[in-house]
Amino acid sequence: MKKLLFALICLLFICPVMAQDTSLVSGLEDENAVEKITGTFKSTRVINAHSTEMLYKGNMDFRILHRFGPVNSGVKEFFGLDNANMRMSFDFGITNNLMIGIGRSTNLKDLDFLIKTRLFQQTKGAKPIPVSILVAAGYIVTTQQSFATVKPTFSDRSSYYLQMIVGRKFNSNFSMQLSPLLLHNNSTLNPTDDKTIFGLGGGARYKVSKRIALVADYHYAVGKLDNAITNPVSLGVDIETGGHVFQLHFTNSAGMNEKAYLTQTTGKFFNGDIRFGFNLSRMFNIGKKKKNW
Template identity: 45%
Template sequence: MNTPRHAVPFLFSLALGLLAFAPMAQAQTDLLGQLEKETEDSAKREVVAATFKGTHIINSQSVETPGKGTLAFLIQHRFGTLNSGAYNFFGLDQAVLRLSFEYGLTSRLTVGLGRSSQEKTFDGFAKYRAIRQTTGVRPMPVSVTLFASSSITTLRFNEPVERTTASRVTYAYQALIARKFSPALSVQLMPTLIHRNYVATAPEENDVYALGGALRQKITKRTALTADYYYLFSNHTASNFRNALGLGLDIETGGHVFQLHVTNSLGMTEKFFVPETTGNFFSGDLYFGFTVARNFTLKPQI
């Protein structure tokens, strides 16, 4: 069957139109696919990781936990005050030490044990990651970790009557509320209650309330500046002791984080640095110290 001669120009024009339309249709399909992918990505809810690089900041605990099946071993060392003079080698002749283990029972729950040379103190604690900061659909603006600890001193006191076991115990409770504002900046608030079963005199408070604040500012890929501060609310304690202040530098070195710091608090647990800080930061009562943390994976994730 022969095609009519007048139909040839029409078929030729139709073919040219289809050839011209094909790239346009392909481009439109690609554009729609890209928009669909961007919509899917924006709808994903992702957990914000590494608000802080370690489970400790300077004095403070951070919202971070080791993770399920991970055992963290911490060495915390703090020398004497820098203004103690050359005779004490500017504090290096004096030191207190705390060793601790932290284990992630789950991705949210961590338990730990520690021992400080200061007053020969043992401490145990639990941390629970109640809320995690997320991005995407229905974002959560902050992370919240709940912290509770108890400590007992085993020091022999020179008192007429030996202290009972219960009188040697102190409890600490904190809500750690943090937000990672950018890959470089993280901030944390820490409402705090310290309960002491024993105080030496009537005016001293068994319950001491404080509000802590901390931040981390990244300066290079593997280093960051840190700071933490506790403001005392309890009247007698605030009048007779100092607010704890610390400044530090975090250095990531492969499998562990090395933290250098100066602070006006000698103690490294909440029992000491919240209600019993005596140093004046701006008068040179600065304790130089460091923390080394090493993680061991005991139960690899499958």
């Protein structure tokens, strides 16, 4: 009995010495580490809507967007590819949480300006933030010459918008966002239309491989608009190849700025009034981050 006790006590002394050998680093890890969630979407736009992504400081994003004619216009129009609307834009990352941009569309020769800021970034670790919250504000002015008897003033041709983006990366593959949009047109094409339109926007992404993702976005317009106006729906594929992101999609909207897609979309998506389109994004590093080692 004594011997057993003795053996047990011996074991007690030896055990902690052996237990330490399993992992030397365990218990030393930083438990308060906060990890910022990145790569919620592949680009700063889901398709039409602003996404939860920002440009990094010193990056310039050159974007070329095309929306072709309706696919159901048939082989004579080469399924719409004979026609194209285009928008070109330059966006700049001022800081990691602030970006500005300028763009121009061929449709109505719209010129648009953007300022977008990230208020909260999704994090995990100690005190996690479950969603990213961003705000984008923009100004759009139509610069196409008018042949009306009373020419619209500069103010008449102006539109303003404010969009809030609340998004979350649920896991490495799936991300979703809600993006309510408030748009004010100083004048409307149809005199009975509401000048202020609210758009309830949503977007999602599902990564099918490391570099390819399926994306969708949609806006539901709240407010009085002409009967011919429909809600913009877009479905597409994002392909990322290093510095480029190709967004190929089908959409019913020909417009590529907030005013155009929310209040000037006429295609009925589920009647086959869809257009092929793409967004091409090319990233340039214009301000080099200082090497700090």
